[in-house]
Structure formats: C-alpha cells, structure tokens
Amino acid sequence: MSSGYFLTGTDTEIGKTYSAVRLLQRWRAQGKRVAAMKPVASGCEVLADGRWVNDDVERLIAATGQTDRDAMNPYRFLPPVSPHIAAREANVAIDFSLIASRYVRLAEEADVVLVEGAGGWLAPLSDTTFMADLARHLGLPVILVVGMRLGAINHALLTARAILDSGLPFAGWVANRVVPDQPFYAENLATLKAHLPAPLLLELPYQP
Ligand SMILES: Nc1ncnc2c1ncn2[C@@H]1O[C@H](COP(=O)(O)OP(=O)(O)OP(=O)(O)O)[C@@H](O)[C@H]1O
Numbered sequence: 001m002s003s004g005y006f007l008t009g010t011d012t013e014i015g016k017t018y019s020a021v022r023l024l025q026r027w028r029a030q031g032k033r034v035a036a037m038k039p040v041a042s043g044c045e046v047l048a049d050g051r052w053v054n055d056d057v058e059r060l061i062a063a064t065g066q067t068d069r070d071a072m073n074p075y076r077f078l079p080p081v082s083p084h085i086a087a088r089e090a091n092v093a094i095d096f097s098l099i100a101s102r103y104v105r106l107a108e109e110a111d112v113v114l115v116e117g118a119g120g121w122l123a124p125l126s127d128t129t130f131m132a133d134l135a136r137h138l139g140l141p142v143i144l145v146v147g148m149r150l151g152a153i154n155h156a157l158l159t160a161r162a163i164l165d166s167g168l169p170f171a172g173w174v175a176n177r178v179v180p181d182q183p184f185y186a187e188n189l190a191t192l193k194a195h196l197p198a199p200l201l202l203e204l205p206y207q208p
C-alpha cells in the first residue's frame with residue numbers, strides 16, 4: 001500500500017519544488033520507491049524541437065528517476081501565471097478525475113507519491129475551483145512548505161487553518177530558509193512550532 005502527500009506552500013516561489021526534491025531524496029535513502037506528480041504546471045520553456053518544458057517537472061523527475069513526463073504532469077501551460085488564467089487562455093478545463101486516475105497509476109508503482117501543487121493552497125484552477133479542492137479530490141494528507149522570511153508566520157497560520165478546514169490530515173511542515181539571514185530565525189521557527197498543529201518534518205538551510 002503506497003502513501004501519498006499533497007505538497008503546498010505559503011506562497012508561490014517559496015521552495016515547494018526545492019523541498020519536494022529533499023523529501024524525495026530522504027525517502028529514497030530510506031529504500032522507498034518514490035514518485036512525484038506536478039498535476040498542473042504553468043510556465044514553460046519551448047525547446048527547439050517544439051517541446052514544452054517545465055522546470056518543476058524536470059527537477060522532480062531528476063529526483064525520482066521517473067521517465068514519463070505526461071503521466072506525472074497532465075496539464076502544462078506556457079505562461080507563468082495563475083493556472084486558472086493559463087487554462088482559460090488555452091481553452092482547457094482541468095479535469096480532477098483525470099488527475100486522480102494518473103495519481104492511482106503512479107501509486108501502483110511507488111511506496112510514496114508526492115504531489116506538488118502550484119502556488120499556494122488557494123491558488124485557483126478555474127473560476128470555481130482551487131488547489132485545495134484538488135487536494136481534497138485526491139484525499140491526501142498535506143505537507144506545508146513555509147518559506148521562512150518576514151511575513152511567513154501569518155501566511156503559514158492562515159494556510160494551516162485552511163488545511164484543517166478542508167478536513168484533510170495536516171501531516172507536517174517544512175521550514176525552508178529562502179533568505180540568507182532572516183533576523184531572529186530561531187524565534188520565528190519557535191513561534192511556528194508553537195502554533196502549527198503538525199510536526200516539523202524538515203528544516204532546510206539557505207543555499208547560496
Ligand atoms: N533553501 C533555499 N535556498 C536557496 N534558494 C532556494 C531555497 N529554496 C528555494 N530556493 C530558490 O527559490 C526559487 C523558488 O523555489 P521553488 O521553485 O522550489 O519554489 P516553488 O514554491 O516550488 O514555486 P512554484 O509555486 O512556482 O511551484 C528557486 O530558484 C529555488 O532554487
């Protein structure tokens with residue numbers, strides 16, 4: 001029986017993929033077969049042969065050794081904008097059932113599947129749906145990446161409340177240092193530990 005997690009963050013660009021790679025490496029080192037999924041990616045580079053390449057997909061694939069990009073990334077959009085806008089511009093409706101069936105396929109071959117959202121917990125996927133709805137559709141416990149910088153306490157506690165409201169288990173959080181020298185880092189971490197109702201799974205240093 002495989003386990004799966006939905007990885008969200010306090011914002012976009014705060015190190016979800018960076019943390020995903022570290023989590024995947026850790027599980028791999030424990031002898032687990034790992035798979036990653038980036039169901040919806042916005043922001044691609046177009047290669048000379050016309051292929052669309054998303055950086056998150058490439059980084060996740062490099063960490064897991066998966067080869068089938070289409071299986072782990074069913075929706076890929078060119079502009080680096082909110083997925084609901086990218087999907088609307090492309091005339092695409094994001095189908096949660098399709099994502100769930102791909103997830104099941106990945107889970108059949110892995111001990112742990114890590115699903116990375118796009119943006120934060122309430123990043124929209126359409127005019128009426130949000131990342132949180134996709135996480136609920138998949139029914140996965142949630143891991144929150146906190147991009148450690150000024151303002152993150154508020155973002156983290158708001159996100160934690162919204163995760164609890166969703167009814168999904170809040171499996172844990174990652175403290176990812178996105179700035180080199182956050183003043184009073186230890187105190188910020190202690191405040192988060194005191195208020196977040198889930199265990200700190202990983203503390204990642206700033207990497208210059
Ligand atoms: N601990 C860290 N030290 C230094 N740089 C970091 C760290 N974590 C993330 N970064 C850098 O910050 C940028 C954003 O990180 P990342 O792509 O993982 O964010 P994300 O939350 O996955 O974004 P998105 O919402 O687009 O998926 C990247 O350039 C990454 O290398």
Ligand SMILES: C[C@H](N)[C@H](N)CCCCCC(=O)O
Binds near residue numbers: 041080119120
């Ligand atoms: C383009 C970016 N890197 C992500 N892929 C999408 C971020 C969506 C954020 C939506 C929002 O909350 O405003």
Ligand SMILES: [Mg+2]
Binds near residue numbers: 016018056116
């Ligand atoms: Mg990412």
